[in-house]
Amino acid sequence: MDLDPIALARIQFAFTVSFHIIFPAFTIGLASYLAVLEGLWLATRRQVFLTLYKFWLPVFAVAFAMGVVSGLVMSYQFGTNWGPFAEMTAPVLGPLLAYEVLTAFFLEAGFLGVMLFGMGRVGEKLHFTATALVAIGTLISAFWILSANSWMQTPAAFHIDADGRFAPDSWIGVIFNPSFPYRFAHMTMAAYLATAFLVGAAGAWRLLKDKTSAPGKVMFAMAALMAMTAAPLQLVIGDLHGLNTQEHQPAKLAAMEGHFETREGAPFYVVGWPDQEAGEMQAAIAIPKLGSLILHHSLNAEVTGLDSIAQEDWPNVPFVFWSFRVMVGLGMLMILYGLCALVLGLRKKLFEARWLQGWAVAMAPSGLIAILAGWFVTEAGRQPYVVYGLMRTDEAASPIGAPGVAGSLLAFVVVYLTVFVAGAFYMIRLAVRDPEGVTGKRELKKGPIRSAGVEPGPAQKGGEQGGAG
Amino acid sequence: MAFDLPTIWAVLICVALTAYVVLDGFDLGIGVLFWFGKDRKERDTMMNTVAPVWDGNETWLILGGGGLFAAFPLAYSVLLTAFYAPLIAMLLALVLRGVAFEFRFRTERWKPYWSAAFFGGSTVAAFCQGVMVGAFVQGVEVQDGVYAGGWFDWLTPFTLVTGLALVAGYALLGAGWLVIKTSGDIHARMAKLRIPLGIAAIVLLGGVSLGTLYQDADIAARWFGGGFYILLWAIPALTGLAAIGWLATAWRGMEVTPFLCSLVMFALAMAGLAASLYPNLIPPDISYREAANADGSLAFMLVGALVLLPVILGYTAYAYWIFRGKVDPEHGYH
Numbered sequence: 001m002d003l004d005p006i007a008l009a010r011i012q013f014a015f016t017v018s019f020h021i022i023f024p025a026f027t028i029g030l031a032s033y034l035a036v037l038e039g040l041w042l043a044t045r046r047q048v049f050l051t052l053y054k055f056w057l058p059v060f061a062v063a064f065a066m067g068v069v070s071g072l073v074m075s076y077q078f079g080t081n082w083g084p085f086a087e088m089t090a091p092v093l094g095p096l097l098a099y100e101v102l103t104a105f106f107l108e109a110g111f112l113g114v115m116l117f118g119m120g121r122v123g124e125k126l127h128f129t130a131t132a133l134v135a136i137g138t139l140i141s142a143f144w145i146l147s148a149n150s151w152m153q154t155p156a157a158f159h160i161d162a163d164g165r166f167a168p169d170s171w172i173g174v175i176f177n178p179s180f181p182y183r184f185a186h187m188t189m190a191a192y193l194a195t196a197f198l199v200g201a202a203g204a205w206r207l208l209k210d211k212t213s214a215p216g217k218v219m220f221a222m223a224a225l226m227a228m229t230a231a232p233l234q235l236v237i238g239d240l241h242g243l244n245t246q247e248h249q250p251a252k253l254a255a256m257e258g259h260f261e262t263r264e265g266a267p268f269y270v271v272g273w274p275d276q277e278a279g280e281m282q283a284a285i286a287i288p289k290l291g292s293l294i295l296h297h298s299l300n301a302e303v304t305g306l307d308s309i310a311q312e313d314w315p316n317v318p319f320v321f322w323s324f325r326v327m328v329g330l331g332m333l334m335i336l337y338g339l340c341a342l343v344l345g346l347r348k349k350l351f352e353a354r355w356l357q358g359w360a361v362a363m364a365p366s367g368l369i370a371i372l373a374g375w376f377v378t379e380a381g382r383q384p385y386v387v388y389g390l391m392r393t394d395e396a397a398s399p400i401g402a403p404g405v406a407g408s409l410l411a412f413v414v415v416y417l418t419v420f421v422a423g424a425f426y427m428i429r430l431a432v433r434d435p436e437g438v439t440g441k442r443e444l445k446k447g448p449i450r451s452a453g454v455e456p457g458p459a460q461k462g463g464e465q466g467g468a469g
Numbered sequence: 470m471a472f473d474l475p476t477i478w479a480v481l482i483c484v485a486l487t488a489y490v491v492l493d494g495f496d497l498g499i500g501v502l503f504w505f506g507k508d509r510k511e512r513d514t515m516m517n518t519v520a521p522v523w524d525g526n527e528t529w530l531i532l533g534g535g536g537l538f539a540a541f542p543l544a545y546s547v548l549l550t551a552f553y554a555p556l557i558a559m560l561l562a563l564v565l566r567g568v569a570f571e572f573r574f575r576t577e578r579w580k581p582y583w584s585a586a587f588f589g590g591s592t593v594a595a596f597c598q599g600v601m602v603g604a605f606v607q608g609v610e611v612q613d614g615v616y617a618g619g620w621f622d623w624l625t626p627f628t629l630v631t632g633l634a635l636v637a638g639y640a641l642l643g644a645g646w647l648v649i650k651t652s653g654d655i656h657a658r659m660a661k662l663r664i665p666l667g668i669a670a671i672v673l674l675g676g677v678s679l680g681t682l683y684q685d686a687d688i689a690a691r692w693f694g695g696g697f698y699i700l701l702w703a704i705p706a707l708t709g710l711a712a713i714g715w716l717a718t719a720w721r722g723m724e725v726t727p728f729l730c731s732l733v734m735f736a737l738a739m740a741g742l743a744a745s746l747y748p749n750l751i752p753p754d755i756s757y758r759e760a761a762n763a764d765g766s767l768a769f770m771l772v773g774a775l776v777l778l779p780v781i782l783g784y785t786a787y788a789y790w791i792f793r794g795k796v797d798p799e800h801g802y803h
Contacts, residue, residue, distance in 0.1 A: 062571045068524055069567035073560045075534040079549030080556055083615070086538055086546045091763040094539030095770045101528070101535045102777040109528045110784045113521030114791060121791055167763050398550045399615055408557045415561045419568050426575040 006397045008405040009081045012412060014379070016073055018372055019416050023067030025371050028142055028188065029195025030060050031135035034115075038128045048214050055215065055435040056199075059427050061116050066423050068109075070416070075101075081405070085386055085396035091167045092158055092174055096148040104141035108134050139188065146187055150180035152387050153378065154248045166387070178248055182241035183378075189234045190374065193334065194367025196226035201364035202431045204357035215435035217351055220360065224350065227338035234331060239294075245381075246295060249388060251309050252381030255320040257291060258284070259305040266291035266303035271325065274317040279306065315383040323376035330370040337363060474768060475761035478540040479750070481774060485536055487739045489529035491642070491732045496523045498643020500566050500591020501636060503584060505662065511655050512584055513574075514798045518650035520570060521792045525785055527567070539770055543614060543760035544750045550616040551609040552601045552623055559597035566590025592636060599635030603628030603677070606684050606746070608753035627680050634673035638735065641666045645728035652795050663719055667731065671712050674738060678705070681745055685753050688745045701744050708737040 034056055041049035075097070078086040114122060114130040122130070157173025158166045168174045200223025206216030246253045254260075258269045260279045268291040272284030292301040306314055337359060344350045386393045496519040506512035519526075537545040549556055569587035573580055604623035611617055644663035648656060682689045691698050715730035750757035761767065 058575075062568075062575065065524075065568050065571045068527065069564040072527065072531055072534075072563060072567075075531050075538075076549060076556060076560060078538060079534070079545040080553055081550075083546030083550050087542045087614070090538060090542030090545075091766040094535075094542060094762055095766050095773075097535045098532075098539040098770045099773055101532045102773055102781070105528045105531055106525065106777075106781045106785070109525035110781070110788050112524055113788050117521045118791060161763060163763075165763065168765060168769075171769055398546065400550060400553055401620075404553060404620060408553070411557065411561055415564055419564060422572055422579070423568060426572060430575070 003402040003406055005400060005402040005405050006394050008402060008409055009397050009400070010393065012405060012409040013077060013081065015409070016070065016077065016412055016416070018375070019420065020067065020070040020074055021371065021375060022368050023063050023070060024138070024141070025187075025191040025194055025368065026063050026198065027060065027067050028138040028191035029193075029198075030056060030063065031131070031138045032192065033195055033199060034060060035128075035132045035135040038131050042124060042128055048218050051435050052215050052218060055433070057116065059430045062423055062427050062430070064108075064112065066419065069419075073412075079398075081398050081400065082386075082396050083398035085391065088165050088391060088396075089152075089387065091161070091165050092151060092155075093148050095171075096144050096151070096175065100141055100144035100148075104137045104144065108137035108141070111137070142188060142191070143184060146184045147175050147177070147180050150183045151177045153183075153382055154179040154244075155387055155390060166390075179241075179244050182237070182244045185237050186234070186241045186374075187371075189230055189237055190367065190371050193226065193230050193234060194371055196223045196230065197334070197360075197363050197367045198365075198431075199223045200227070200360045204360035205432055206434065207351060208354065208357050208361070210434070211351070213434070213436070220357070221345075221350060223360070224338070224341035224345065227334055228342045228345075229338075231331065231334040231338045235335065238328075238331070243295070246304075249381065250304050251306065251314060252320065252378070253295075254304060254306045254309075255315050255317045255381055256324040256377060257295070257303075258317065258321045259291065259303055260317075261307050262302065262305040264292070264302045265289045265300045266295075266305075268294060269321075272321075274321050276314070276317045279311070313384060315381050320377055320381045323373045323380065327370045327373040327377060330366045330373070333363070334366065334370075473758075474764050474771065475540075475758045477771060478536075478761070478767055479748075479757045481778075482533070482536050482540060483739065483743055485529055485532045487736050489526075489533055490739065491735050492526040492529060493523075494639045494735060495519070495642035495646040496526050497566075497591045497595045498639035498641065499647065500587050500643075501595060501640040502643045502647065502659070502662075503588040503591070505658065506584075507654065507658075509580065509584075510798060514651055514655060514796055515647060516570065516573065516587070517796050518647060522788060523567075523570060525788065527563070530563075540762055540767060541750055541757060541760040542762055543755070544757070547609065547611055547614070547616045547751050547755075548605065551618060552604055554620065555597040555600045555604070555623055559594050559601070562590040562593035562597065564590070566594065591639075595636045595639045596632040599632035600624075600628045602635065602742070603631030606631075606681050606742070606752065608685065609751060611751060611755060627677075627684070630673065630680065631677050634670065634677050637666060637670040637673050641670045641731055642728070642735070645731050649724050649728055650796050651798075653798070660719075660722060663727070664716075667715060667719060667727075670731075671734075674734070678738075678741065681742075687753070691745065704737055704741045704744060708734055708741070711737060 034053060037049050037053045037056070040046070041053060111130040111133045114127065115134050118127055118130060151174060154177050155166070156177040157170045158168055161167035199219050203216050203219025203221075203223060206213045207220055210216065242253065242256070245256075255274075257266075258272055258274045258281050259266055260274070260281060265288070267284075267286035267288050269281055270285045270287065272286070273282045274280075275282050289299045292303055293299055295301070295303055306317070337356075340356060340359075341350060344353050344356060350356075382388050384392050384394070386396045499515050499519055503512060503515065506515050534545075537548075565586040567590075569583045569590065573583040573587065576583070600623060603625070607622075607625065607627060609616060609618055609622065641663060644659045644666055647659040648663065651659070682692060692701065711730050711733040715727050715734065718730060719727035746752055748756040748758065750760045
């Protein structure tokens with residue numbers, strides 16, 4: 001079999017960036033959650049908030065470390081595998097990434113040590129400041145990297161300079177390119193929602209073990225509140241983001257909807273198999289006219305299909321179509337979950353419905369899966385371009401032969417899977433502990449130098465048994 | 470030698486790389502020395518001396534990569550492609566040793582494996598960095614702005630020596646750091662160990678310096694050409710003084726001074742490298758000006774860098790200050 005080096009390089013990039021995005025998404029949400037918990041502890045002095053802060057801190061440390069090391073890989077991979085892309089886009093994207101490092105990464109890294117190990121070494125307020133700065137750092141980082149990604153989706157405020165590179169005309173125009181505000185809102189909200197469902201699952205797990213657990217109730221209720229409010233809000237933001245895509249990236253939107261033909265009163269395909277070769281939707285369950293209603297807010301409006309675009313410029317339609325359905329389907333499940341929690345909450349039975357707790361545990365990875373599916377939609381939907389409409393992906397790759405890329409891809413897969421399995425295992429084991437059991441003497445004997453003692457030995461096993469039950 | 474935007478950025482990238490080498494140098498060095506930790510408790514202590522700061526140290530490497538992309542995209546694209554294998558190996562090694570900081574403390578059964586990952590990852594990362602420095606000095610083949618050399622051009626006896634030199638050098642920095650941050654057995658062992666490590670590092674560094682002269686006739690001509698360049702001899706002269714200072718103070722069992730001397734040696738080695746290669750960023754003949762990004766982009770970043778770098782140095786220094794003093798093996802940082 002002849003391996004295509006560009007296809008391999010794309011698989012490598014997709015694999016490494018998919019692995020990476022899980023951890024920043026989780027740490028964006030968790031850093032803000034920790035800042036809220038510590039703020040609530042300082043404001044109310046209710047022990048449960050401090051208990052929960054200490055409970056989530058080691059999980060945050062593991063997730064953050066995995067995000068840092070996989071992010072380092074990303075900062076070099078443009079150069080190793082996508083040299084021509086790097087050279088063409090450097091005048092525009094270089095400064096955005098440089099600002100991400102200068103304004104976000106150093107801030108996070110500088111105060112992370114204080115946040116993880118500084119309790120007891122610095123004052124309470126200063127410690128809270130460190131937590132808040134780390135949380136702000138994660139958001140600043142998201143701001144810059146999403147700006148850079150959005151520019152690749154909807155390039156703006158540039159000209160082609162004498163060297164054939166994209167050169168910026170206005171930094172405001174570059175940074176706040178047309179899709180950026182929507183993407184930033186959508187991704188930040190997604191990170192918060194994904195974290196809420198992970199926290200909610202940990203709370204539900206605790207409640208299933210012990211109905212009276214106060215930290216379990218607090219986590220479960222806070223997560224339910226997020227599901228009630230943020231999940232419907234995300235639907236609205238997503239809709240606006242979709243309308244923006246319709247305006248700027250019609251091929252992507254048509255692939256998301258599975259619309260091959262341009263027509264008035266277009267249906268909405270709930271499911272179906274988009275046949276890329278034949279250019280038609282097969283085995284579809286369709287709701288008439290709903291497509292026009294969603295996209296133009298009018299029953300008989302004309303919807304642009306892929307037939308208006310040359311076939312060589314189409315993305316992989318089935319992949320985009322199905323990734324979109326996974327994302328939206330999970331979003332709908334989250335909204336439904338929020339509604340159920342709302343009804344139960346109004347009847348004062350939020351903590352009694354065991355089925356809701358079971359559902360919450362099952363929903364634990366839902367947000368992270370939805371984030372991955374969403375990124376599949378937006379990145380695969382931009383193909384065959386790396387810079388939409390301007391630079392094709394196959395013109396962007398470095399001249400590295402297939403055996404070289406295959407070798408590095410194999411190495412990435414082996415190392416990342418090892419690290420992922422171990423990291424996920426440790427995080428889950430930390431998340432199923434009893435928060436109250438671990439803030440006592442036992443917790444103090446654990447971890448690096450996060451708190452008093454440094455003898456992780458026997459205490460570790462105790463924690464494990466206590467947690468997993 | 471106009472002081473234009475590319476020149477300023479070339480200086481800034483050199484500063485970032487020097488900051489990386491001295492800061493991550495000692496914490497990679499601790500990984501290299503992990504082998505010499507007698508038991509789990511000692512290894513815990515060794516790791517704890519850098520646990521609060523390693524992440525910040527590694528951020529300088531992200532700045533190195535991101536900054537090279539932003540300031541000198543041609544060099545970023547050509548050099549990283551040329552050093553593909555050692556670069557990917559370094560990144561994966563850093564992944565393994567980075568997660569080991571957390572994973573080691575999260576398991577008992579697998580602790581020895583993560584200790585091995587920390588040792589192996591740190592050592593491989595240091596070695597690959599050294600190999601890449603050597604390959605960089607050696608020069609890479611470029612045609613039409615694209616890397617045109619082979620897959621294993623980076624692999625020569627010279628680059629293997631630079632790889633070893635950096636491992637030894639980082640281990641020296643690590644030992645110096647551990648002498649400052651620990652007490653008892655491990656302190657005494659590291660104080661002894663740093664002497665042979667330092668001598669090895671100095672010998673290898675000297676060998677690499679001599680080897681550099683033979684990589685390119687222009688480099689030799691610069692150092693032995695006389696005239697204005699005679700001033701450059703200040704760099705090896707000062708390096709020699711720092712080496713003597715290091716030996717004298719380490720021999721007497723001092724803690725902080727030898728460590729500072731070894732940092733100075735590293736910084737001077739970087740300066741010597743820059744002096745040899747100037748103005749080439751893709752040796753042997755593409756200058757940093759040819760590799761530079763558009764002036765508008767360099768100017769936009771410079772505003773941020775000038776404001777933010779002092780702030781970053783400020784809070785980084787503060788973080789080190791918070792975690793100052795020796796690590797107590799019984800009570801960690803508390």
